[in-house]
Amino acid sequence: MIFGGRFVPETLFWPLVELEEAWKRFKEDEGFKNELNALLRDYAGRPTPFCFARNLSQFLGFKVYLKREDLCHTGAHKINNTLGQCLLTKKMGKRRVIAETGAGQHGVATACASALLGLECTIYMGEEDTKRQELNVFRMQLLGARVVPVSSGSKTLKDAINKALRDWAANVDDTHYVIGSVVGPHPFPEIVREFQSVIGKEAKEQILKLEGRLPTHLVACVGGGSNALGLFYPFENDQVKFIGIEAEGAATLSLNGEKGVLHGFLSYFIQDEWGQILETDAIAAGLDYPGVGPDHARYKEEGRAEYYPLKKEDAIEGFLSLSRLEGIIPALESAHAIGWLLKNKYSFKKDDLVIVCLSGRGDKDIELVRNFLGRGNGGA
Amino acid sequence: MGELKEALLKLKACGQKAIIPYIVAGFPDLETSLDLVLELQKRGASAVEIGIPFSDPMVDGPVIQTAHAEALKNGVTPLSILEAIKERESEWGIPLIVMTYFNPVFRMGERRFAQLLKEAGISGAIIPDLPPEEAGEWLKASNEYEIDVVFLVDPNTPEKRIQKIASLTTGFLYYLSLKGVTGSKIKDLQNVKERVKIIKRMTSLPVCVGFGIKERWEAEVLLEEADGTIVGSSLLKALIEGGPSQMLELFMELKGNA
Numbered sequence: 001m002i003f004g005g006r007f008v009p010e011t012l013f014w015p016l017v018e019l020e021e022a023w024k025r026f027k028e029d030e031g032f033k034n035e036l037n038a039l040l041r042d043y044a045g046r047p048t049p050f051c052f053a054r055n056l057s058q059f060l061g062f063k064v065y066l067k068r069e070d071l072c073h074t075g076a077h078k079i080n081n082t083l084g085q086c087l088l089t090k091k092m093g094k095r096r097v098i099a100e101t102g103a104g105q106h107g108v109a110t111a112c113a114s115a116l117l118g119l120e121c122t123i124y125m126g127e128e129d130t131k132r133q134e135l136n137v138f139r140m141q142l143l144g145a146r147v148v149p150v151s152s153g154s155k156t157l158k159d160a161i162n163k164a165l166r167d168w169a170a171n172v173d174d175t176h177y178v179i180g181s182v183v184g185p186h187p188f189p190e191i192v193r194e195f196q197s198v199i200g201k202e203a204k205e206q207i208l209k210l211e212g213r214l215p216t217h218l219v220a221c222v223g224g225g226s227n228a229l230g231l232f233y234p235f236e237n238d239q240v241k242f243i244g245i246e247a248e249g250a251a252t253l254s255l256n257g258e259k260g261v262l263h264g265f266l267s268y269f270i271q272d273e274w275g276q277i278l279e280t281d282a283i284a285a286g287l288d289y290p291g292v293g294p295d296h297a298r299y300k301e302e303g304r305a306e307y308y309p310l311k312k313e314d315a316i317e318g319f320l321s322l323s324r325l326e327g328i329i330p331a332l333e334s335a336h337a338i339g340w341l342l343k344n345k346y347s348f349k350k351d352d353l354v355i356v357c358l359s360g361r362g363d364k365d366i367e368l369v370r371n372f373l374g375r376g377n378g379g380a
Numbered sequence: 381m382g383e384l385k386e387a388l389l390k391l392k393a394c395g396q397k398a399i400i401p402y403i404v405a406g407f408p409d410l411e412t413s414l415d416l417v418l419e420l421q422k423r424g425a426s427a428v429e430i431g432i433p434f435s436d437p438m439v440d441g442p443v444i445q446t447a448h449a450e451a452l453k454n455g456v457t458p459l460s461i462l463e464a465i466k467e468r469e470s471e472w473g474i475p476l477i478v479m480t481y482f483n484p485v486f487r488m489g490e491r492r493f494a495q496l497l498k499e500a501g502i503s504g505a506i507i508p509d510l511p512p513e514e515a516g517e518w519l520k521a522s523n524e525y526e527i528d529v530v531f532l533v534d535p536n537t538p539e540k541r542i543q544k545i546a547s548l549t550t551g552f553l554y555y556l557s558l559k560g561v562t563g564s565k566i567k568d569l570q571n572v573k574e575r576v577k578i579i580k581r582m583t584s585l586p587v588c589v590g591f592g593i594k595e596r597w598e599a600e601v602l603l604e605e606a607d608g609t610i611v612g613s614s615l616l617k618a619l620i621e622g623g624p625s626q627m628l629e630l631f632m633e634l635k636g637n638a
Contacts, residue, residue: 007482009439009508010532011559014541152445153436162436169439170560172536261483262436264509274457275487276435 001259001266001301003294006185008264011169019176020187022092027194032091039083043116044073046080046198050206053356055325056338060345062352065215066328067203069227069359076331076360077199077227078109082178084195086113089176096120096171099178100164102129102157102223103285104136105331105360106180111143113178121145124163126156129285136364154279157289161263181224182293185264189293196230203355204234211353217241220357221336222307223250223287225296227359232305233295242305244296245336247282251309252292253300262290267297283312283372284332284365314339316372319362331360332368384427384475384504384528384551388586388607391426398426398588398608399599399635401615402479404444405430405461406451412624413451414464419628421474424635429506429610430465432458432480439508441563443613446620458484459496466500475503477530477551482510485518494521504528504551512548519548530554535575539582546583553587554610555579557602563613566592569601576605596636609634 006016026032040046049068057064069077082099089097097119101107107123114121123140127149130137137147153159161179168177182189182196200218207215218235220228222244232242246254250270257268262277270278270290282288299305315332318339323329330338337356348354362369391398401420405413417428433448433456440448458480465476478497485493485507497505505527510518512531522529528551533542536559546553557572558564566572572589580587589602590610599609611634619627 005514006511007509007514008511010511010534010537010545011439011556013511013513014534014536014538152442153449158436162438165438166441166561170558170564172559258487261486261509263438266486269483271483271487273487274459275484276452277483278435 003265003267003297004186004189005266006264007261007266008185009169012165012172012185015172016185016187022088023187023191026088026091032087036084036087039087040080040198044079044083045071047202048072050203050210053326056322059325060341060348062348062350062354064341064354064356065207066356066358067199067231069199069357070328070330070334070361074105074109074112075363076105076109077196077230078106078180079112080198080230081180081192081195081226082106082109082113085176085178085191086110086117086119089119090117092176094174094176096122096175097178098122098124098164098167098175099180100124100157100160101180102126102160102288103364104129104133104140105286105364107140107145107147108136108143110178111140111145114145115143122167123147124150124160124167126154126160127151128155129157132285133364157285158277165263181226182229182295183224183263183265183291189265189295192226193229193233193295196226197233199227199230199357200232200234203231207355213353214238215240215353215355217243217352217354219243219245219337219341219354221245221287221333221359222253222292222296223289223333224291225293227357229293229295231355231357242299244305244307245340246307246309247284247287247315247336248309248311249281250287250289252290253296253307254309257292265294267291267294283315283368284336286331286333287336308340310336310340314343316369317342319365319369328358329362330358331362332365334359335362382528382550384477385586387427387475388552392586392607397603398586400427400429400477400588400608400610401425401631402429402431402610402612404433404447404451404616406433406454406456407447408450409454410456410461410464414468416624416627417476418471419624420631421472423628423632425474426608427475427477429477429479429612432461432478432484434481434484437481439561441561441613443563443617443620447616458488458493462496462500465502469501472501476501477504477506478502479506479508482507490517490521491524494525494527497527498525502527504530506530506554508532512545532556533579535559542579542582546585549585552607553579553583553585555587555589555606556591557589558592562591564592566598569598573602573605576602580605596634599634600636
């Protein structure tokens with residue numbers, strides 16, 4: 001089975017061909033690469049630190065390193081992709097970008113990059129999510145973006161993507177769609193993978209320098225799968241195990257996804273027997289997507305990567321443990337990777353060497369976790 | 381094969397234009413939606429496009445999205461819809477076309493879907509998120525079960541690609557009067573007309589125009605070149621606001637003397 005593809009209405013077909021041509025040209029262009037690298041260094045704060053999680057490692061009984069994407073500007077890995085795609089937008093001579101966002105991380109990162117590069121920016125966000133992440137809506141507005149609540153369907157990320165695709169179809173002449181994960185019609189998964197691969201490239205260099213050997217395992221959370229793929233991809237031809245952790249309520253690869261086509265690509269999706277896409281329920285908004293990028297579907301089918309589901313409680317445990325052990329409050333998405341390690345520590349050996357992608361910081365999730373623990377309003 | 385194309389070409393030979401209304405199966409409920417097909421047929425529809433609802437109708441605007449969502453709430457499935465159409469086979473006297481998205485077809489398997497269409501007496505199918513480049517299996521299956529394939533052409537489709545699309549189309553070419561979603565506003569009717577004229581020089585297939593036609597005079601301008609028009613959102617809006625009678629009234633208005 002070939003995953004990916006370009007399952008789009010005619011209106012989007014030709015623009016995707018043009019995007020692919022532009023992408024082929026600029027990804028090899030020295031000027032483009034230099035400009036992007038300068039932005040990543042001076043604006044996003046790359047390379048990000050790579051830190052040995054001393055206390056966590058002691059607790060687990062094997063060495064764990066954290067790739068600190070939470071220390072990027074805007075607090076998550078999303079900025080790697082939005083800087084790349086917004087720069088590409090400029091080079092293609094377009095003046096406007098649109099994007100979808102779930103929790104708001106990708107929306108904020110797109111709003112920042114467009115403010116910096118002088119692009120008009122519209123963000124589509126499910127109505128439910130605009131309520132859950134009110135502060136992020138204001139944050140995007142501060143950055144000059146227009147935030148449009150989407151009230152169709154399940155009023156979450158999946159519907160925001162539908163709406164963004166509809167906007168793109170209507171305005172494709174002057175607008176680029178900055179898709180936020182390794183999903184969507186070709187060449188989007190490849191573009192986002194390339195921009196996020198900076199995570200794995202840096203991590204590889206950093207671990208070789210510090211440990212003198214490759215890691216044995218890479219662990220990352222998977223929603224659409226961009227931080228995981230960004231970490232995994234540069235190790236694709238190495239003897240390194242890939243482990244992707246999904247939220248149990250949105251466990252496309254590890255529990256209940258079936259092959260299908262949505263949002264322009266063929267992959268695994270959570271759907272009923274008639275192909276109707278179902279709603280998901282992840283505690284981390286960034287994992288609350290009923291599908292997964294085509295490269296992950298391929299990894300799954302080839303047996304190149306393993307995917308496991310994690311319960312909400314275990315993700316919260318990961319969140320709390322990393323906060324207490326390392327003084328790092330992780331995004332709830334990244335907390336899934338930590339939570340899974342805690343639960344499965346006995347399946348590792350003493351000399352295993354693990355890299356976890358700490359894809360984002362947890363500031364956005366503090367209130368949610370407080371409520372989850374029953375310590376909300378007035379409980380102090 | 382070619383039942384749909386034949387019907388449209390026959391109209392053309394008599395100097396007539398086609399009007400193809402769109403309804404959503406299962407909205408407001410399955411029985412009423414199929415009753416509407418019959419009523420539209422009685423009122424002179426050249427063919428009827430029957431939407432099989434999908435959870436994520438990407439090319440549709442708010443009106444049709446609502447109809448899809450309501451139909452799904454009513455519990456219809458591709459199978460229940462096609463079985464209901466088959467049961468009333470003796471009532472249909474015009475070609476029926478289904479419109480759906482690719483995932484329900486993929487999930488069922490292209491061959492099985494084409495077979496069910498054939499059994500239900502459906503003449504053609506439109507799958508807007510399935511471009512010819514991804515349609516290999518579907519083309520094989522539709523050919524095997526003699527289902528006419530309708531592909532879409534849009535204002536930006538380059539000429540070479542139009543030729544390719546036309547060569548794979550067996551029903552009619554569906555020209556999109558605008559870039560965007562169903563029910564949007566057509567900005568430049570004359571321009572749409574001109575494009576249709578160019579396309580007609582490139583193919584002998586019937587060319588029908590859809591997306592955004594709300595008024596009779598708009599249809600009239602387009603029909604100076606096009607072989608037919610497809611009307612959906614405005615009819616469904618009337619159905620939502622005023623029930624079947626208002627929808628059928630609007631249909632008569634849009635149809636005019638065609």
